[in-house]
Amino acid sequence: xxxxxxxxxxxxxxxxxxxxxxxxxxxxxxxxxxxxxxxxxxxxxxxxxxxxxxxxxxxxxxxxxxxxxxxxxxxxxxxxxxxxxxxxxxxxxxxxxxxxxxxxxxxxxxxxxxxxxxxxxxxxxxxxxxxxxxxxxxxxxxxxxxxxxxxxxxxxxxxxxxxxxxxxxxxxxxxxxxxxxxxxxxxxxxxxxxxxxxxxxxxxxxxxxxxxxxxxxxxxxxxxxxxxxxxxxxxxxxxxxxxxxxxxxxxxxxxxxxxxxxxxxxxxxxxxxxxxxxxxxxxxxxx
Amino acid sequence: xxxxxxxxxxxxxxxxxxxxxxxxxxxxxxxxxxxxxxxxxxxxxxxxxxxxxxxxxxxxxxxxxxxxxxxxxxxxxxxxxxxxxxxxxxxxxxxxxxxxxxxxxxxxxxxxxxxxxxxxxxxxxxxxxxxxxxxxxxxxxxxxxxxxxxxxxxxxxxxxxxxxxxxxxxxxxxxxxxxxxxxxxxxxxxxxxxxxxxxxxxxxxxxxxxxxxxxxxxxxxxxxxxxxxxxxxxxxxxxxxxxxxxxxxxxxxxxxxxxxxxxxxxxxxxxxxxxxxxxxxxxxxxxxxxxxxxxxxxxxxxxxxxxxxxxxxxxxxxxxxxxxxxxxxxxxxxxxxxxxxxxxxxxx
Numbered sequence: 001x002x003x004x005x006x007x008x009x010x011x012x013x014x015x016x017x018x019x020x021x022x023x024x025x026x027x028x029x030x031x032x033x034x035x036x037x038x039x040x041x042x043x044x045x046x047x048x049x050x051x052x053x054x055x056x057x058x059x060x061x062x063x064x065x066x067x068x069x070x071x072x073x074x075x076x077x078x079x080x081x082x083x084x085x086x087x088x089x090x091x092x093x094x095x096x097x098x099x100x101x102x103x104x105x106x107x108x109x110x111x112x113x114x115x116x117x118x119x120x121x122x123x124x125x126x127x128x129x130x131x132x133x134x135x136x137x138x139x140x141x142x143x144x145x146x147x148x149x150x151x152x153x154x155x156x157x158x159x160x161x162x163x164x165x166x167x168x169x170x171x172x173x174x175x176x177x178x179x180x181x182x183x184x185x186x187x188x189x190x191x192x193x194x195x196x197x198x199x200x201x202x203x204x205x206x207x208x209x210x211x212x213x214x215x216x217x218x219x220x221x222x223x224x225x226x227x228x229x230x231x232x233x234x235x236x237x238x239x240x241x242x243x244x245x246x247x248x249x250x251x252x253x254x255x256x257x258x259x260x261x262x263x264x265x266x267x268x269x270x271x272x273x274x275x276x277x278x279x280x281x282x283x284x285x286x287x
Numbered sequence: 288x289x290x291x292x293x294x295x296x297x298x299x300x301x302x303x304x305x306x307x308x309x310x311x312x313x314x315x316x317x318x319x320x321x322x323x324x325x326x327x328x329x330x331x332x333x334x335x336x337x338x339x340x341x342x343x344x345x346x347x348x349x350x351x352x353x354x355x356x357x358x359x360x361x362x363x364x365x366x367x368x369x370x371x372x373x374x375x376x377x378x379x380x381x382x383x384x385x386x387x388x389x390x391x392x393x394x395x396x397x398x399x400x401x402x403x404x405x406x407x408x409x410x411x412x413x414x415x416x417x418x419x420x421x422x423x424x425x426x427x428x429x430x431x432x433x434x435x436x437x438x439x440x441x442x443x444x445x446x447x448x449x450x451x452x453x454x455x456x457x458x459x460x461x462x463x464x465x466x467x468x469x470x471x472x473x474x475x476x477x478x479x480x481x482x483x484x485x486x487x488x489x490x491x492x493x494x495x496x497x498x499x500x501x502x503x504x505x506x507x508x509x510x511x512x513x514x515x516x517x518x519x520x521x522x523x524x525x526x527x528x529x530x531x532x533x534x535x536x537x538x539x540x541x542x543x544x545x546x547x548x549x550x551x552x553x554x555x556x557x558x559x560x561x562x563x564x565x566x567x568x569x570x571x572x573x574x575x576x577x578x579x580x581x582x583x584x585x586x587x588x589x590x591x592x593x594x595x596x597x598x599x600x601x602x603x604x605x606x607x608x609x610x611x612x613x614x615x616x617x618x619x620x621x622x623x624x625x626x627x628x629x630x631x632x633x634x635x
Contacts, residue, residue: 063627229501233495234453234494235495235634248357
């Protein structure tokens with residue numbers, strides 16, 4: 001083994017080391033994606049006639065657009081719930097002793113350690129007609145007939161929020177941990193109240209974490225096939241189920257490919273909105 | 288031995304390649320691959336069919352690769368010249384798709400010892416049916432005191448908010464809709480009456496499950512009390528102690544021929560044939576008919592017994608009279624349009 005020349009540019013290593021992963025992505029991610037695009041540009045299931053009819057079909061069909069819209073909305077709702085519940089938890093984490101911190105981290109990570117299927121089935125047990133919520137409300141005499149929670153939009157949002165919560169909380173904990181606690185005190189000693197300190201100091205400085213958490217939660221929530229179909233049921237159609245139906249049951253691969261490309265672009269658009277917000281927030285946090 | 292970077296890399300790459308392309312290491316002798324269905328079917332085939340096959344074939348190696356019919360088709364379609372599956376198992380709808388896409392071989396009837404003993408409905412030249420799946424009414428006997436007798440009972444006002452169905456992604460959902468349409472004067476070519484009936488069913492609907500498996504969960508959770516359901520799926524629930532019963536409606540229980548096929552260009556054609564033969568023998572079918580499997584036999588030499596004789600049919604003659612076989616060729620023609628219509632119209 002020859003020694004590397006002394007004059008070798010240290011920065012050239014970076015590209016070389018990235019080659020294996022780049023090759024992996026090229027073969028197993030970019031190539032299939034191109035194949036998907038190629039397939040979506042055909043008018044027939046056999047893939048013989050070129051054309052844009054699959055896209056035309058989707059984009060001129062109010063029903064398909066409705067499915068896309070409700071999926072994107074679902075993601076927004078789940079993200080909002082996660083943010084509302086996750087932020088106080090992350091904030092609390094930074095203000096308690098080490099023992100409580102361990103407990104909080106354990107609680108946050110615990111869902112990640114069980115399979116999504118198990119977590120989702122737990123929600124079926126909780127939300128069902130004879131589930132924990134209905135049984136409790138009935139025994140307290142608050143309701144007479146069980147509420148319909150399973151197979152509703154509400155049920156899906158709640159279950160998804162719990163399933164995806166770690167993706168929101170972990171970036172928030174990191175972001176809040178990076179804020180110098182002295183800034184709080186400085187703000188208070190300069191006469192700002194707690195709310196003012198929160199909105200002018202803590203929130204802007206934690207925005208990178210908020211953006212990262214929102215992006216992760218959003219992407220995970222809209223593509224969560226298992227939770228969506230188990231808690232949402234068969235009559236609530238979201239993009240992943242729509243895709244599955246077209247690809248698997250109907251074997252209509254070109255239309256399924258077009259759906260996935262459109263879905264991909266829609267998600268990219270939403271994520272780029274998040275990123276733009278993140279870039280703007282960096283300027284805001286600095287002033 | 289000195290391990291240098293190059294030899295380490297070579298070894299790693301070789302190992303990696305063998306892992307990624309297992310065909311490299313045993314290109315000549317791939318075991319027979321049988322794509323059965325997941326769940327109880329896999330258990331039954333592993334426990335009964337595989338030992339019977341191996342006994343008759345000098346312990347030939349066989350691999351069960353359970354997956355849905357539609358996934359089997361996709362997998363074989365992706366590698367038609369060198370298919371990764373030798374024997375496919377199909378519901379009636381996907382079977383016709385597989386035949387239409389030229390993925391299966393005609394069954395060598397002249398060589399077969401058991402084919403002629405199958406009841407007429409199970410004799411399919413492109414792949415015989417080793418068993419039937421039966422769909423009837425399933426209900427919770429604790430909540431439903433008088434057992435239902437007809438599909439029409441689902442519309443009774445007493446079941447307001449208690450009925451479960453599945454969407455049309457499944458064979459069960461589609462087959463049931465066709466049956467409902469027939470009950471109201473429609474047919475495989477005209478399910479309009481079925482959709483009208485679904486519209487009237489809405490007040491009673493508690494859930495539209497995404498797949499038949501989810502119906503089981505809904506029964507367990509008390510979310511629904513009555514639904515169209517698969518005879519075999521119910522047996523699993525019953526064995527787990529869930530209060531649920533199956534009844535064949537007076538209009539006739541829907542029977543799906545589950546057909547078994549030799550994949551075209553299979554590298555193990557001979558063994559594939561032998562496996563299918565084993566699945567058709569009266570011995571295997573009789574064993575599968577007993578608990579805990581309760582799989583409906585298709586070989587006329589099998590004497591019906593136990594739960595199947597009690598709930599479904601005592602003999603072949605009664606089976607023919609009580610079972611309804613549907614025309615899936617007609618159903619497939621319009622199925623995608625129905626699925627689309629179901630997507631749009633059935634919101635509860």
